[in-house]
Amino acid sequence: MDNAQTLIAGVPVLTNEPLSNYTFTKTGGPADQLVFPETVQQVHDLVDYARVNHVPLTVIGNASNLIVRDGGIRGLVMILTHMHEITVAKNSVTAAAGARIIDTSDAAGAAGLSGLEFAAGIPGSVGGAVFMNAGAYGGEVKDCLASVEVISRSGELHTYTASDMHFAYRHSIVQETGEIVLSATFALKPGDAKAIRAVMDDLNARRRAKQPLEYPSCGSVFKRPVGHYVGPMIQKAGLQGHIIGGAQISMKHAGFIVNINHATATDYLDMIHYVQDHVYAKFGIHLEPEVRIIGEER
Incomplete structure (x- = not known):
């Protein structure tokens, strides 16, 4: 395996990298080229590189709800887990696509904001959770999503509202368009931080007992x-x-x-x-x- 550090659009590249190192199943073949962008600009530059050079581009969140076949993935694979900033505003939380939805739920709860408790044990990234309208214990992303920032495969930035996302059971419009989720903002309600934490702890205990x-x-x-x-x-x-x-x-x-x-x-x-x-x-x-x-x- 050759992991000599080269650069694409200024981003370090791992070559012929086994994706089994990253998937939650610990399975999967190699990516021809694997990159971990850290900024929206880097994502934009990598999208441009792939388009101009006719390189297939595959985007992965944190690979928790994913099976990569044993032959791996040709072209460029982008994993967004290095984009993980979470910010809390008055009654909302904004998280970059690579942030874990668990951490986003924790941040909301610690700030006394209710609405993301259902996600307290979901292992996926925010981008992946939006992509598939993740849900658990009676809640889904669509229930509390305010807006999503995406980039198209042609490099254009867009903001979608929840209604724009055409959410359905384990479905969103970006599954069809191929757009890449960059960040999401969740509209939440003020609550008691201790009570919110108690709900999250209960859901996590139920998850540990059953899964x-x-x-x-x-x-x-x-x-x-x-x-x-x-x-x-x-x-x-x-x-x-x-x-x-x-x-x-x-x-x-x-x-x-x-x-x-x-x-x-x-x-x-x-x-x-x-x-x-x-x-x-x-x-x-x-x-x-x-x-x-x-x-x-x-």
């Missing part, structure tokens, strides 16, 4: 079909604990696939297809992945 946080995983793998819960369906299909390669359907929560023994992305994808086939055979319901799957086969 297999002790193993690498991409979180909840499948979207919830209307009128059904994924975990119980997988259990009733007799799949809980099933192992393919190093990947296992979690014994703690059947909606999770965990990396128990050096799993590959192919193990994960084979398990996803295995679950889909068996759940469809038993219930006639096709489970749609919630996890984002990108990259090339080996």
